[in-house]
Amino acid sequence: MTIGLQTIKPIEVSRLIGEVETLKNAGYRLAAISCVKVGEVFEINYSFDKEYELENLRITVTGDTEVPSITGMYWGAFVYENEMHDLFGIQVRGMNIDFKGTFIRTAIKYPFSVTTAKGEKP
Amino acid sequence: MTFFEMTKTALRTILSRPATILYPAQAAKKTGLSRGHVTIDPARCISCGTCQRKCPAQAILISKEAKTWQIDRFRCVVCNSCVDTCPVKCLFMDTQYSAPATAKGVEVVAITYVKPVKPPAGKTESTG
Amino acid sequence: MTKQIVVPFGPQHPVLPEPIHLDLVLEDERVVDVIPSIGYIHRGFEKLVEKREFTEYTYVAERTCGICSFIHGMTYCVGIEQIMKIDVPERAQYLRTIWSEYSRLHSHLLWLGLFADSFGFENLFMNAWRIRERVLDVFEQTTGGRVIQGSCKIGGVRRDITNEKLDEMAKGLDVLDREMQELTNVFLHDATVKHRLRNVGIISRNDAYMTGAVGPTARGSGVAIDMRKLGYGAYGKLNFQMVTDSCGDCYSRCLVRSKELFASTDLIRQAIKKIPDGPVDVKVTGAPDGEYFTRAEQPRGELVHYIKGNGTKFLVRSRIRTPTLTNIPPLIKMLQGCELADVPVIVLSIDPCISCTER
Numbered sequence: 001m002t003i004g005l006q007t008i009k010p011i012e013v014s015r016l017i018g019e020v021e022t023l024k025n026a027g028y029r030l031a032a033i034s035c036v037k038v039g040e041v042f043e044i045n046y047s048f049d050k051e052y053e054l055e056n057l058r059i060t061v062t063g064d065t066e067v068p069s070i071t072g073m074y075w076g077a078f079v080y081e082n083e084m085h086d087l088f089g090i091q092v093r094g095m096n097i098d099f100k101g102t103f104i105r106t107a108i109k110y111p112f113s114v115t116t117a118k119g120e121k122p
Numbered sequence: 123m124t125f126f127e128m129t130k131t132a133l134r135t136i137l138s139r140p141a142t143i144l145y146p147a148q149a150a151k152k153t154g155l156s157r158g159h160v161t162i163d164p165a166r167c168i169s170c171g172t173c174q175r176k177c178p179a180q181a182i183l184i185s186k187e188a189k190t191w192q193i194d195r196f197r198c199v200v201c202n203s204c205v206d207t208c209p210v211k212c213l214f215m216d217t218q219y220s221a222p223a224t225a226k227g228v229e230v231v232a233i234t235y236v237k238p239v240k241p242p243a244g245k246t247e248s249t250g
Numbered sequence: 251m252t253k254q255i256v257v258p259f260g261p262q263h264p265v266l267p268e269p270i271h272l273d274l275v276l277e278d279e280r281v282v283d284v285i286p287s288i289g290y291i292h293r294g295f296e297k298l299v300e301k302r303e304f305t306e307y308t309y310v311a312e313r314t315c316g317i318c319s320f321i322h323g324m325t326y327c328v329g330i331e332q333i334m335k336i337d338v339p340e341r342a343q344y345l346r347t348i349w350s351e352y353s354r355l356h357s358h359l360l361w362l363g364l365f366a367d368s369f370g371f372e373n374l375f376m377n378a379w380r381i382r383e384r385v386l387d388v389f390e391q392t393t394g395g396r397v398i399q400g401s402c403k404i405g406g407v408r409r410d411i412t413n414e415k416l417d418e419m420a421k422g423l424d425v426l427d428r429e430m431q432e433l434t435n436v437f438l439h440d441a442t443v444k445h446r447l448r449n450v451g452i453i454s455r456n457d458a459y460m461t462g463a464v465g466p467t468a469r470g471s472g473v474a475i476d477m478r479k480l481g482y483g484a485y486g487k488l489n490f491q492m493v494t495d496s497c498g499d500c501y502s503r504c505l506v507r508s509k510e511l512f513a514s515t516d517l518i519r520q521a522i523k524k525i526p527d528g529p530v531d532v533k534v535t536g537a538p539d540g541e542y543f544t545r546a547e548q549p550r551g552e553l554v555h556y557i558k559g560n561g562t563k564f565l566v567r568s569r570i571r572t573p574t575l576t577n578i579p580p581l582i583k584m585l586q587g588c589e590l591a592d593v594p595v596i597v598l599s600i601d602p603c604i605s606c607t608e609r
Contacts, residue, residue, distance in 0.1 A: 124439045124440060124441065125440070125441050127435055127436045127439055127440040128371075128373060128374060128436045128440060130432075131377060131432055131433075131436070132373055135373075135376075135377070141380045141383070151387070151390070153390050153391045153394070155390070155391065155392070155393065155394035155409070156390055156394055156395075157394040157395055157400070175303075176303075176305075176306060177306075178302055178306040178307070178309040178310050199309065199313065199398075200395075201309040201398075201400050202394070202400060202408070203306060203309060206408070215394075
């Protein structure tokens, strides 16, 4: 049984703002921004929801890429972007409320940017 | 819109017995399924280490050399995972919560049987 | 222009069960801006997924929150089941639904109590918690845990509830309904309570939607989002009416939660009536390879678990987006323009669960 529809659309970082704007104009709401470290790169998923359909935009960036902020379109996105910065060390450009690394204060800087998985084969 | 909506409830509360239990003078509520603390039957343990591997809190430690099974009650989250996965069913969930303690420490239980080291793969094939 | 001053609110405040810090920028008694800061209880839960096998992580996921723990565990399990294409038996689906709804009852009653406490009605607070005790008792009798149920696992549930027990639970619901009716009457009709809550912390429908409000916070503003409509568990087979209200103030949010209590008892009754006999779990072999965004309706709103596996026993990432995190921007919108004395009530009205927020 599959629950709800969800699509993942990989896009370039430069096209992010344009794509998000299209979704905003189509009446989508921001559901989440999730960051994942895959190998050496970071995958950032922007999830949008409308009528229970989840639309994901995925950008793949390296640790030193600056990601544009989407707070211009979605005012509430600053919680996710600050979290992403504090946990993964992703630099986000142009946030409306920039906590500069104090949103989630951790003893180790950017704790989620290192992978410690055992990764055993089953 | 009404006034004094709460009065009836409040009056009844005054006139009825307290809803709380006078713990510890009165025993705490317990049910047959209550997860209190993990106990072990040391005679049946085969020191396979499944409970140690499956423990999400890493509270259990088995030492084959010292023939002990030890649990850190302060780490244990009483999730029942070890009881469910134990192959010889030597672990049990007691309904009594673990007693308060003044110092942190581990509880060590001596186990009688220690699983011998696995024989080389060739031998098991011939017997099976 | 009047002089602006900054008043810190929290992390330790009598009204807050958990630490969140708000810097309130005031002009006289009026709040003009709010800067939130969290991070007092960041536990780094999500990182633990790299060190625990995916089957054990269920217990970890469940401990994200101490109130809606069952739903966290269930959402995680649903995610893994979707990746691994496991068909969960019908009976397990119904049991999950029943426990989820009991969690909702438990959480909403707890919230009603805390909310009453926030506007200084201690007696009401005690009463709400007394009723909540009945729900906790049901949890302990059926799962063994009062707060952390630990009854969900990948592929089904860990223990069954006998049909006799289900009937007994259905009978208990009638008592619960009667008591909750008496309780919610005070919240919804008492003059003083109503006067305290009406027109406090208003957020418009559009603001709520665009800032990402979920759950009762959104539904109180007329945004009809309820993830139960996705049909996970047995919700697809049960019939329920989404509760919404259009005013967007504290009273509306209280009204939505109060009415949801009865929607929950109704769902449990339907589920008990319809529950089929059969097994409650299937055997799970292999490891998840793929990714999935699971969404479920928590008492506080939409919960998103993003799970990514790479074919090993250790997942690459489990990202938990809890409803309170996304309810913080709407909270700021609500607080802008309110009176200082209303701040505690407004903060409580979104049902903040800060430990969840930071994981």
